Amino acid sequence: MTFKRTNPLALAVLALLAERPMHPYEMAQTMRERHQEEVIKLNYGSLYTVVESLHKHELITASATQKAGNRPERTVYAITDTGTAELHDWLRELIAVPAREYPRFEAGISMVGLLPPHDALTVVEQRVDALDQQLTALAVLLEKLAGMGLPQLAWIELDYRLAMLRAERGWLTWFAAATRDGTVGGYPDWEDRHR
Amino acid sequence: MTFKRTNPLALAVLALLAERPMHPYEMAQTMRERHQEEVIKLNYGSLYTVVESLHKHELITASATQKAGNRPERTVYAITDTGTAELHDWLRELIAVPAREYPRFEAGISMVGLLPPHDALTVVEQRVDALDQQLTALAVLLEKLAGMGLPQLAWIELDYRLAMLRAERGWLTWFAAATRDGTVGGYPDWEDRHR
DNA sequence: ACCCGTATATTCGGCGCCGGATATACGGGA
DNA sequence: TCCCGTATATCCGGCGCCGAATATACGGGT
Numbered sequence: 001m002t003f004k005r006t007n008p009l010a011l012a013v014l015a016l017l018a019e020r021p022m023h024p025y026e027m028a029q030t031m032r033e034r035h036q037e038e039v040i041k042l043n044y045g046s047l048y049t050v051v052e053s054l055h056k057h058e059l060i061t062a063s064a065t066q067k068a069g070n071r072p073e074r075t076v077y078a079i080t081d082t083g084t085a086e087l088h089d090w091l092r093e094l095i096a097v098p099a100r101e102y103p104r105f106e107a108g109i110s111m112v113g114l115l116p117p118h119d120a121l122t123v124v125e126q127r128v129d130a131l132d133q134q135l136t137a138l139a140v141l142l143e144k145l146a147g148m149g150l151p152q153l154a155w156i157e158l159d160y161r162l163a164m165l166r167a168e169r170g171w172l173t174w175f176a177a178a179t180r181d182g183t184v185g186g187y188p189d190w191e192d193r194h195r
Numbered sequence: 196m197t198f199k200r201t202n203p204l205a206l207a208v209l210a211l212l213a214e215r216p217m218h219p220y221e222m223a224q225t226m227r228e229r230h231q232e233e234v235i236k237l238n239y240g241s242l243y244t245v246v247e248s249l250h251k252h253e254l255i256t257a258s259a260t261q262k263a264g265n266r267p268e269r270t271v272y273a274i275t276d277t278g279t280a281e282l283h284d285w286l287r288e289l290i291a292v293p294a295r296e297y298p299r300f301e302a303g304i305s306m307v308g309l310l311p312p313h314d315a316l317t318v319v320e321q322r323v324d325a326l327d328q329q330l331t332a333l334a335v336l337l338e339k340l341a342g343m344g345l346p347q348l349a350w351i352e353l354d355y356r357l358a359m360l361r362a363e364r365g366w367l368t369w370f371a372a373a374t375r376d377g378t379v380g381g382y383p384d385w386e387d388r389h390r
Numbered sequence: 391a392c393c394c395g396t397a398t399a400t401t402c403g404g405c406g407c408c409g410g411a412t413a414t415a416c417g418g419g420a
Numbered sequence: 421t422c423c424c425g426t427a428t429a430t431c432c433g434g435c436g437c438c439g440a441a442t443a444t445a446c447g448g449g450t
Contacts, residue, residue, distance in 0.1 A: 006436075008302040015306055025399045039305050041297045045438045048400065053436085073399060073444080091310060094303030096321040098329065101298055102236045107203040108289030110234050110352035111210055115286060126291040134293065151381020157305035160366055167362030171355055186346020201406075220429045240408045243430065248406085268414080268429060 003057040005090050010050045012040045014087040017060055017079035024051050024075075039157055051077060059083035105168075116194035117179055117187070124176045131169045138162050198252040200285050205245045207235045209282040212255055212274035219246050219270070234352055246272060254278035300363075311389035312374055312382070319371045326364045333357055 005011075016027050024047050031037050054060045060077045079087070105127075112120050138158060145155050152159065178184035182191075200206075211222050219242050226232050249255045255272045274282070300322075307315050333353060340350050347354065373379035377386070 004436095008297070008299055011302060011306070015309060018309070023399075029398095036305070039297070040302050043438060044400080045402090045440090046436080049436065049438095075400090088310065091303060091306055092314070092318045094299055095307065095315075096318040096325070098322060098325050099299050101296070102203070102234070103296055103298075104203055104289055104294050106352045106355060107206060107235050108286060109355055110231070111206070111286055112290065112351060113348050114210065114213070115283065119287070120290075123287050123291040127293060130291070130293050151384065152379055153308050153381035153385055156307060156370070156379075157301045160301060160304055160370075163366040164359065164362055167359055171358040175351070175355075184347055184351075186348035189346065190348055199406095218429075224428095238408060239430080240410085240432090241406080244406065244408090270430090 003053070003059065003086065005093070007046065007050055008040050008094075009042060009046055010054055011087065011090055011094070012036060012042075013047075013051060013054060014059065014079060014083055014090075017077060018084060018087060021063070021076050021078040023077065024048055027051075054083070059086050113186075113190055113193075117190055121176060121179050124172055124179070128169060128172050128176065131165055131172070135162070135165055135169065138165065198248070198254065198281065200288070202241065202245055203235050203289075204237060204241055205249055206282065206285055206289070207231060207237075208242075208246060208249060209254065209274060209278055209285075212272060213279060213282060216258070216271050216273040218272065219243055222246075249278070254281050308381075308385055308388075312385055316371060316374050319367055319374070323364060323367050323371065326360055326367070330357070330360050330364065333360065 012031060013027055016022055016030060022030070024044075028042060028044065028047055031040070031042055036042075051060070055062055055077065058080060060079055060083050063076050063078065065074055065076055115123070138161065142155065142158060142162070145158075146152075175184070179187075182188075184190075207226060208222060211217055211225060217225070219239075223237060223239065223242055226235070226237055231237075246255070250257055250272065253275060255274055255278050258271050258273065260269055260271055307319075310318070333356065337350065337353060337357070340353075341347075370379070374382075377383075379385075
């Protein structure tokens with residue numbers, strides 16, 4: 001069986017091992033230090049399964065080094081040539097080809113007609129507030145990173161997220177307004193269904 | 196154990212059973228007819244496990260009706276009062292509270308520095324092309340739906356997706372331009388690393 | 391010297407998800 | 421009437437993911 005590009009955590013592992021050999025726990029630490037865990041979901045269980053999978057497909061190699069007992073604790077892994085190739089090819093694909101992601105909010109908003117208009121308005125406004133908090137937090141963080149002299153390329157994904165958050169906020173405020181003054185298409189029916 | 200709001204497919208099931216009792220296969224058919232499967236990931240395996248989970252938590256009830264053999268094929272389910280409550284509460288939460296989703300593109304773009312600038316530009320432009328296709332397809336669909344006289348509220352999630360696609364396209368063209376003429380922060384280093 | 395909370399490093403059991411396999415009914419053509 | 425492709429309806433085995441459990445080392449306070 002050929003390696004399946006499911007869990008992006010595997011991509012992070014390949015990227016880390018492209019720098020230098022590491023053991024899984026060290027990978028996790030490094031990801032935390034660099035705030036990568038906010039972009040790629042990380043937990044220990046998945047990390048070890050993903051590493052084992054990469055090893056099975058010979059994208060990485062294991063060199064056991066024991067420390068205190070005689071059992072090999074701290075298994076250190078290194079990337080192989082096919083692993084490097086996989087890293088770059090996967091990365092290209094991830095950027096070039098948009099993937100269907102099924103965002104949960106899309107599912108939610110598609111059923112908003114099930115809520116009474118007044119309740120719908122309330123929850124949409126709550127979401128706007130939450131997004132505003134995220135936006136200010138993100139703006140502060142960007143300010144700080146730029147002040148530290150870090151290049152923009154090092155936090156480019158935050159720049160992207162900022163743009164997307166702003167867009168979502170914009171759409172939400174439009175929808176809230178259209179709900180408030182009943183200009184959203186189908187409003188009369190919507191109100192009638194909830195009396 | 197209390198019911199866990201993981202798979203949004205369970206929400207779709209509750210919403211369908213809020214209309215009328217159904218058996219799982221019929222739910223799938225209905226979702227397909229209404230193009231709900233483009234918003235909520237649907238496959239038969241998950242559907243039956245999700246239905247069983249809802250049943251176990253008494254959010255829906257089963258009424259077995261046999262057809263030909265003596266085994267109960269076509270098990271018809273109906274929503275309970277707690278099920279209806281769960282539907283509405285879950286829906287509110289889904290809209291009000293933004294959830295961390297870990298979009299794959301964010302992971303990809305965060306590592307774009309691993310690719311040579313020229314290659315990065317290429318794949319970003321490929322993504323723009325792909326998004327353009329999605330955008331025109333979506334515009335055509337919206338035109339058609341509006342022409343059929345369907346209320347906007349019935350396809351509000353497409354309206355949302357349109358806004359988000361446009362925002363992503365905008366950010367990508369900015370990034371492509373900034374890469375092309377080397378104005379993205381950290382470009383000199385980026386180019387140096389790939390000689 | 392001893393204790394114990396924290397950091398280090400990995401393992402494990404369970405469970406949800408998925409694609410494919412299974413089984414039966416229906417309907418149109420030779 | 422018989423055949424077989426399609427539609428109907430569900431089940432099942434495997435696997436990836438996750439959170440909790442496990443085990444050992446380290447270090448500071450008394």
